[in-house]
Every structure is written in structure tokens, then in C-alpha cells.
Amino acid sequence: MKQRRHVGALASLDGGPLHADVAGLAASLAAGRLDRRSFLRHAAWLGTAIPLGACGKVAPPSNDTLRFVCAIQQIGDPALSAWVEASNLFRNSLEFLTEVDAENIVRPGLAESWRPSDDLKTWVFTLRPGVRWSNGDALEVADIAYNFRRWLAPASKSVNRTAFAAIERFEALDDRRFALHLSRPVCSLAEQLYSATCPILHRDFDRLGGNWPANPIGTGPFRLTRFEVGREARFERREDYWGPAPRLKYIDYIDLGPDVSTHVAALAAGQVDVLYRITIAELDLVRSLPQARLLQHKAAWTLCIRMKVDTKPFDDIRVRRAVQLAADNAQMLQLAYRGMGEVADDHHVAPFQPDFGALPRQGRDVAKARALLAEAGHPDGIDLELTLGNTIGRWEQDTAQILQQNLADAGIRVSLKVLPPTEYWSVWNKVPFGLTSWAHRPLGIMTLDLAYRSGSTWNESGFADPAFDALLDRAMAIVDPHERAPVMAELEARLRDAAVMVQPYWPEKFTAVSPRVRGHELHPSDYFRMDKVWLA
Amino acid sequence: MRVAAWLGRRIGLLLLTMLAVSFLVHLALEVNVDAVAVKVLGQFSTPDQRAAWLRENGYDAPFLLRYLRWLGHFASGDWGRSTYYQEDIVKLILPRLAASALLAGAALLVMVPLSLALGIASGVRAGSLTDRGVSLFAILTTSVPDFAMAAFLTAIFVLGLGWLPGVSTMAGGFSLRELVLPVMVLVLASTGYLARMTRASMIEVMGQPYIRTALLKGASPSRIVFRHALRNALLTPVTVIMLQIPWILSGVIIVEVFFAYRGFGTLLYQAALNSDVYLVEACAMISVVAVVASQLLADIAYAALDPRLRGK
Numbered sequence: 091m092k093q094r095r096h097v098g099a100l101a102s103l104d105g106g107p108l109h110a111d112v113a114g115l116a117a118s119l120a121a122g123r124l125d126r127r128s129f130l131r132h133a134a135w136l137g138t139a140i141p142l143g144a145c146g147k148v149a150p151p152s153n154d155t156l157r158f159v160c161a162i163q164q165i166g167d168p169a170l171s172a173w174v175e176a177s178n179l180f181r182n183s184l185e186f187l188t189e190v191d192a193e194n195i196v197r198p199g200l201a202e203s204w205r206p207s208d209d210l211k212t213w214v215f216t217l218r219p220g221v222r223w224s225n226g227d228a229l230e231v232a233d234i235a236y237n238f239r240r241w242l243a244p245a246s247k248s249v250n251r252t253a254f255a256a257i258e259r260f261e262a263l264d265d266r267r268f269a270l271h272l273s274r275p276v277c278s279l280a281e282q283l284y285s286a287t288c289p290i291l292h293r294d295f296d297r298l299g300g301n302w303p304a305n306p307i308g309t310g311p312f313r314l315t316r317f318e319v320g321r322e323a324r325f326e327r328r329e330d331y332w333g334p335a336p337r338l339k340y341i342d343y344i345d346l347g348p349d350v351s352t353h354v355a356a357l358a359a360g361q362v363d364v365l366y367r368i369t370i371a372e373l374d375l376v377r378s379l380p381q382a383r384l385l386q387h388k389a390a391w392t393l394c395i396r397m398k399v400d401t402k403p404f405d406d407i408r409v410r411r412a413v414q415l416a417a418d419n420a421q422m423l424q425l426a427y428r429g430m431g432e433v434a435d436d437h438h439v440a441p442f443q444p445d446f447g448a449l450p451r452q453g454r455d456v457a458k459a460r461a462l463l464a465e466a467g468h469p470d471g472i473d474l475e476l477t478l479g480n481t482i483g484r485w486e487q488d489t490a491q492i493l494q495q496n497l498a499d500a501g502i503r504v505s506l507k508v509l510p511p512t513e514y515w516s517v518w519n520k521v522p523f524g525l526t527s528w529a530h531r532p533l534g535i536m537t538l539d540l541a542y543r544s545g546s547t548w549n550e551s552g553f554a555d556p557a558f559d560a561l562l563d564r565a566m567a568i569v570d571p572h573e574r575a576p577v578m579a580e581l582e583a584r585l586r587d588a589a590v591m592v593q594p595y596w597p598e599k600f601t602a603v604s605p606r607v608r609g610h611e612l613h614p615s616d617y618f619r620m621d622k623v624w625l626a
Numbered sequence: 627m628r629v630a631a632w633l634g635r636r637i638g639l640l641l642l643t644m645l646a647v648s649f650l651v652h653l654a655l656e657v658n659v660d661a662v663a664v665k666v667l668g669q670f671s672t673p674d675q676r677a678a679w680l681r682e683n684g685y686d687a688p689f690l691l692r693y694l695r696w697l698g699h700f701a702s703g704d705w706g707r708s709t710y711y712q713e714d715i716v717k718l719i720l721p722r723l724a725a726s727a728l729l730a731g732a733a734l735l736v737m738v739p740l741s742l743a744l745g746i747a748s749g750v751r752a753g754s755l756t757d758r759g760v761s762l763f764a765i766l767t768t769s770v771p772d773f774a775m776a777a778f779l780t781a782i783f784v785l786g787l788g789w790l791p792g793v794s795t796m797a798g799g800f801s802l803r804e805l806v807l808p809v810m811v812l813v814l815a816s817t818g819y820l821a822r823m824t825r826a827s828m829i830e831v832m833g834q835p836y837i838r839t840a841l842l843k844g845a846s847p848s849r850i851v852f853r854h855a856l857r858n859a860l861l862t863p864v865t866v867i868m869l870q871i872p873w874i875l876s877g878v879i880i881v882e883v884f885f886a887y888r889g890f891g892t893l894l895y896q897a898a899l900n901s902d903v904y905l906v907e908a909c910a911m912i913s914v915v916a917v918v919a920s921q922l923l924a925d926i927a928y929a930a931l932d933p934r935l936r937g938k
Contacts, residue, residue, distance in 0.1 A: 164710075164712060318711070318713075319710065319711050319712050319713075320710060320711055320896055321711075321888065322797065342797070344795060344797060346793055346795065346886040347883055347886050347892065347896075349883070349884070351777070351780075352792070352793055352884060352885070352886055354785075354792075355780050355784050355785065355792025355793060356791075356792045356793040356886070357792075358784055358785050358788070358792055359784050359788070359790070359791040359792035359793070361791050361792060361793055361795075362793075375785070379785065381788075510899050511899075513899070513901075
């Protein structure tokens with residue numbers, strides 16, 4: 091009953107009537123098929139205003155400087171940014187049309203409201219009034235049009251070109267409103283606009299040289315005042331910011347190199363306040379340090395040990411199936427990550443993602459793996475080379491070593507080729523057999539769309555299945571996660587049966603901060619908002 | 627005249643070494659030009675973009691021509707631009723070199739007097755308790771590799787006692803406290819070895835007949851050590867110290883990376899990790915100069931210490 095009352099109190103962001111599908115979601119909620127958070131998430135997609143939770147104690151603006159350990163990567167054009175770390179820098183100065191909070195609920199960003207049509211193919215956005223760029227210009231629909239144009243241009247190198255392939259046309263309606271016309275329904279459009287590659291740039295970005303750090307114009311709460319790749323970056327509070335003033339005066343990002351134990355030493359000595367991330371290897375150390383507070387959370391990030399389906403010997407599905415069947419996902423989690431996470435099922439959708447479709451788990455079957463190999467013409471086993479780069483930690487290699495032992499049981503002899511982290515990214519989508527780390531996405535369908543749709547920029551396995559693509563389109567048109575789940579299950583099964591990868595587990599995420607740090611919310615995508623952080 | 631000829635020959639050799647090294651580095655890093663374009667344009671660049679970039683940057687020319695072009699630029703002081711740091715290499719490298727020179731200089735400043743003192747003290751009376759103690763210390767510290775030493779010292783002084791800073795970025799300007807741990811690692815890694823060398827040399831000299839003569843004519847022990855023995859005993863340690871300079875250069879890489887010290891070592895490390903071709907090339911040249919120049923200095927110091935070599 092309490093839930094029903096809650097729904098009755100909802101309104102849409104633009105004050106108009108609620109979207110037609112909200113009623114259906116409410117019915118699912120009332121019937122208990124949907125939990126409250128899931129209901130709020132999906133209602134938010136459709137432009138429903140979601141009340142903010144009660145706020146804790148908030149400190150007034152101070153003159154404090156926060157020191158954040160983070161790799162300082164080349165930014166150049168933020169729409170091309172392949173690094174979440176880089177986006178965490180420009181997120182202080184650049185804003186997005188929408189914002190996804192740590193609870194995975196879409197909130198208004200530069201757009202104060204959005205309204206999808208009933209068929210989810212036309213989306214009207216209204217910009218927040220009074221937003222000013224740091225150079226004094228007002229934010230206009232022309233800015234937004236400019237961004238969509240460069241994302242979607244045929245020569246665009248941005249991953250946004252494929253992520254928003256459904257957008258056919260941008261239409262400016264008046265000086266504050268614009269419409270996006272889609273070729274097919276996409277229910278999660280508002281959420282996708284908060285992807286790391288979607289910050290809104292000033293309309294003169296390309297004219298000013300197309301290098302953001304050189305001309306760091308933004309609408310955000312901080313201004314970039316220093317930027318040195320591989321060294322440090324400094325952001326300073328904008329006193330003329332349109333929104334609530336941030337508490338910190340400065341944020342100093344410091345690049346301490348790739349070794350996390352160095353980062354922990356810096357935290358222990360009080361030289362820095364926030365670490366970007368620690369790995370399972372530093373967990374015990376951080377727990378024992380009084381100068382460090384451990385933060386830990388669950389996210390849908392993972393390792394994909396994927397095979398390129400168009401390269402020998404992986405062009406034979408029996409070889410890929412054999413690899414998948416011989417792998418012991420639970421053992422990899424247990425031994426390489428000390429069991430801190432959830433076992434996965436080789437289809438890259440996490441059970442805790444809201445659109446997960448339940449599927450009977452695929453068990454390990456070494457005998458069958460052997461038989462398949464023999465059938466594929468490798469009765470004496472096969473030699474494979476797995477390339478990896480420890481891009482997010484040594485545990486990638488630990489996992490690969492367990493896999494190596496698992497596969498040996500089936501006569502698959504794997505040699506590991508370990509590259510330096512930076513080297514791996516120049517071959518990640520080229521090597522026949524590679525271990526790639528994938529960042530969290532709020533929805534399983536987003537990952538599937540990015541990584542497994544035929545011809546998608548980030549499709550590293552070369553998987554191409556028109557039936558899978560069609561199912562993706564269908565799933566994207568269904569708002570109610572309860573109704574979407576069966577379609578998702580079908581997608582997951584199709585992907586798993588194609589055996590393009592071993593995706594062993596969903597590791598937990600850890601980081602450490604100084605006990606003085608307040609308000610640093612771990613975002614599952616690692617999209618940090620520093621304007622709400624302060625030092626006690 | 628003879629000195630000038632000798633010096634000329636050494637400098638000629640230095641230039642030849644630089645030439646050979648630069649050619650090899652070029653060969654290693656640039657032979658696969660497509661990889662260079664991937665490093666610069668990123669993993670999501672298209673083959674067309676890469677081809678265009680390669681053309682614009684003169685990569686369509688044959689390898690040898692490209693090498694000669696680079697050589698010409700390098701000789702005229704144009705060292706190019708770092709693709710990773712996005713900065714002019716000369717501007718990038720100079721402060722880094724100064725920082726590493728500071729670190730290495732501080733390490734030498736502590737290491738040399740310390741190891742000589744320890745070596746002399748134990749060499750004067752071989753087999754004494756002091757000698758045994760110094761030997762134990764020397765063997766212990768030399769057998770721990772510097773990366774392990776860095777981790778041990780951090781565990782003790784940063785994580786355990788909390789006395790010293792854990793990283794040495796010198797972000798807020800020069801800080802002596804931040805210099806302590808890196809210097810300590812470098813000193814501990816080399817002192818033992820150097821002390822052992824000094825000790826051996828000292829023992830040998832102390833066994834010479836002229837020391838016995840000095841003893842018999844009634845010279846005081848301090849006069850014997852400082853006046854008669856030391857100068858001869860120093861020949862070996864001086865060579866070793868000079869040979870340590872190139873070693874410090876490589877040791878510095880490990881120590882700098884561990885403590886996130888922004889010197890030449892981290893620069894070379896990042897450049898290599900990110901295939902920053904021109905930066906690696908420039909760093910290699912500087913390393914060659916450092917190695918050869920330190921050998922040159924060793925020869926000069928040797929000649930100054932041993933009059934017998936002067937006439938030759």
C-alpha cells in the first residue's frame with residue numbers, strides 16, 4: 091500500500107502528464123514484480139521526477155584542497171575519451187544532459203526535463219535556464235546540436251556514433267527545447283547520455299583547436315587551471331557557477347604511476363586524500379592502516395577472456411565451446427580474487443543488473459570439452475596464446491593462470507603473453523585470444539549493444555549475429571524490466587551459446603580514502619562528482 | 627698534446643657510441659610504423675587516419691632517410707615533441723635531469739664517505755669485530771635488490787612508524803623529507819659493495835712492504851693509514867665509484883618509479899611504456915653521454931691518483 095501511495099505522488103519533470111508506460115511500471119511495482127529502486131530507475135528514464143533522498147549534513151564552501159590520485163591521461167577531445175579516469179577529470183568542468191546517480195537513477199543534468207513519445211522514438215529535451223559557460227556565454231540549443239552533430243557524423247571516431255546509431259535527426263524546437271528522432275525505440279536514451287564520452291562541449295570547441303585542456307571551457311562547477319599529462323591537474327572552484335557552490339576550493343589530481351602500493355603509501359603518509367582504486371592485493375594493507383578508510387562496492391565490471399570468431403583456430407565454434415566448458419569460473423573467482431564477488435556465466439550480463447534475464451547456469455564439463463576438441467580435429471589437444479595486459483591489476487594475470495590450469499585438464503595448452511598495461515590497449519581488439527577488462531554499465535543491454543552488436547566499434551570478438559542484433563532492438567524498446575527479462579535471457583543464451591568468451595566473475599571494487607574525506611560516493615561506473623565532497 | 631689527442635679519441639668514441647645506440651633504438655621502435663601511429667592516435671583510430679598521420683609526419687619515407695632526418699634535427703637541437711606528455715622534449719627533459727642529478731648526487735654524497743669510512747675501518751684490521759660487523763652489513767644490504775629494499779623501507783618508515791612521506795613527487799616544491807627514502811634505498815644498495823671493495827684494496831695495501839717499513843720507522847697508525855696507505859688503496863674504489871654512476875642511472879629508474887619521483891628515470895620508464903619514440907631516443911642519448919662521460923672522469927681521476935699513469 092505504501093508503494094502505491096508513492097506512485098500517486100509522482101510527477102513528470104516538465105510538469106506535463108506522466109508517460110503512458112509509467113502506469114504499467116506502477117502496476118508491476120504494486121504486483122511485487124518490481125522493487126522500488128527498479129521502479130524509480132525506469133520511471134526516471136521516461137522523464138518522471140524522482141524525489142531526492144534525505145540529504146545528510148552538508149558543509150559550507152571552504153578553502154580546502156583535495157588531493158586525488160588518478161592517472162592523468164591525454165584528453166584532447168572528450169568525446170573520443172576511452173578512459174574513465176580522463177572523464178573523471180573533465181567531469182568537474184563539463185556537464186552532461188542527464189546524470190546517473192550512485193543509485194543508478196537518472197537525474198536532470200543540463201536538461202531539466204525530457205519527454206519520450208509513447209513509442210519511445212521521439213524524445214523532447216528542455217534545457218535548464220540560466221546555465222552559463224565559463225567564458226560567459228549562455229548555454230544554447232545550438233551547443234547541444236553541435237555536440238550531436240560531431241558525435242554522429244559519418245567520419246566521427248567517437249564511440250557515440252555507434253552507441254547512438256538509432257538517432258536519425260536532431261531538431262531544434264526553440265531556444266531551450268530540442269527533439270531527438272530515433273529510427274527505433276530506445277528506452278534508456280536518457281541514461282546513455284551520461285556515458286563518459288557524452289560531455290557537452292562549447293559550440294566553438296573545434297574552432298578553438300579541438301583540444302579541451304588548451305581551452306577548457308565548461309559549464310561545470312570547477313575550472314581547469316593546470317593540466318600536465320602523466321603528472322598533475324588542478325581544478326579551481328568557479329564562483330560564478332550556476333548551481334549550488336561546491337565545498338572544495340581546489341582539487342589536485344596527482345599521477346603517481348601505475349603501482350597501487352605506491353598510492354597506498356602516499357595515503358598512509360597523509361600526502362593524498364583519495365585513491366582512484368585499490369586492488370585485491372592491497373586490501374589487507376588498507377584494512378590495517380588507521381590513516382585509510384576502505385570503501386567497497388559492487389559493480390558490473392569484469393574480465394572478458396574473449397576469442398576472435400573470425401581467426402583460426404577460433405573460427406571453429408567447437409574450439410571456443412571447449413575453452414568455455416573447460417573453464418572453472420568459480421575457481422577463478424576463489425583463487426584469483428579471494429572469492430570477493432559473484433560467479434558469472436559467460437554472457438556479460440550481471441545478475442544484479444536490473445535487466446538480467448535468469449538463465450540456467452552452464453556447468454563445467456571437461457569430458458565434453460575434450461570430445462569437442464577431438465571432433466574439431468585436435469585429438470591431442472591444442473596450443474593457444476592468451477594475451478593480457480594487467481590493465482586494472484595483477485589479478486588479471488592471476489585469473490589467467492587459473493584458467494591456464496583449468497584448460498590444461500582438457501588438453502588445451504595455453505601460454506600467457508603478458509604485455510605492459512599501455513601496450514595492451516594497442517592490440518586489445520586485434521589479438522585472437524585476449525583478456526580485456528570491461529567497465530561497469532548500468533544495464534546489461536548497454537554492454538551487449540556496445541560489445542556484441544555486429545560491427546560495433548568496441549566489438550572485440552568480431553561476433554556478428556543478425557538475430558542477436560534484432561533481439562537487441564526488441565529489448566531496447568521494452569521499458570518494463572520485468573517484460574524485458576525474457577528477451578534478455580534469450581540474448582544472454584544466444585551469446586553464451588556462440589561461445590565468444592569466458593567471462594568468469596564479477597569482482598567487487600575497492601578503494602581507500604583518508605578518514606577526513608566526506609561525501610565521496612562510489613559510483614558503480616566510477617563517475618565521481620567531486621562538487622559534493624568535502625574534508626572534515 | 628698527448629692529452630688532447632687522448633681526449634679527442636675519447637670524444638670521438640662517445641659520438642660513435644651515440645650514433646650506434648640511436649640507430650638501434652630507432653630500429654627497435656620505428657620499424658613497425660603502424661604501431662607508432664596507433665600509439666599517437668589511440669586504439670580507436672581507423673586505418674585511413676593512421677595512413678594520413680604517417681604521411682603527414684614523413685613516415686612514408688624509407689627507414690634510413692627517416693633516421694637521417696631525425697639525426698639532423700637532433701644534432702641541431704630540435705629533439706621533437708613527446709607524444710605522451712604532449713610537450714617539447716628539451717623542455718621536458720631538462721628539469722627531469724636536474725631532479726635525477728639531485729637524487730643521484732645526494733646518494734653519492736652519502737654513499738661515498740660512508741662506504742670509504744666503513745671500508746677503511748674494516749680493512750685496517752682485517753678479521754676484527756669491526757671488520758666482521760661491516761662485512762655482515764655489506765653482504766646483507768647488497769643482497770637485497772633495490773625494489774625490495776624500497777618496499778621494506780616503506781613498510782618500516784611509512785606504513786609502520788609513519789615518520790616519512792610515502793611518495794616523493796615534490797608536488798609542493800623541494801622537500802628534504804621526501805628525498806630521504808629514495809636516497810636511503812640507493813645508498814643501501816651500493817654502500818656495501820663499495821665498502822667491500824675499499825676493504826679488499828686496503829688489506830692488500832696494508833700488506834705491502836713499504837707499510838711495514840713505515841711501521842718499523844715508528845710512524846703513528848693514523849699517519850700510516852692516511853699518509854701511506856690510503857692514496858694507493860683508493861685506486862680501486864674510485865674506479866668502482868665511477869662505474870657506479872651508470873649503475874645509479876638504472877637504479878634510479880626503479881627507485882624513482884617506486885617513489886613516484888619525477889626524474890629522468892620515471893620519464894624514460896613512461897616513455898618506454900607508451901612507445902614515445904622521440905622521447906626514448908632522447909633519453910637513450912643522454913644515458914650514453916652519462917655513461918661515457920663518467921668513464922672519462924674515472925680515467926682522469928685515476929691519472930690524478932696514480933702518478934705512474936701520467937706519463938703514459
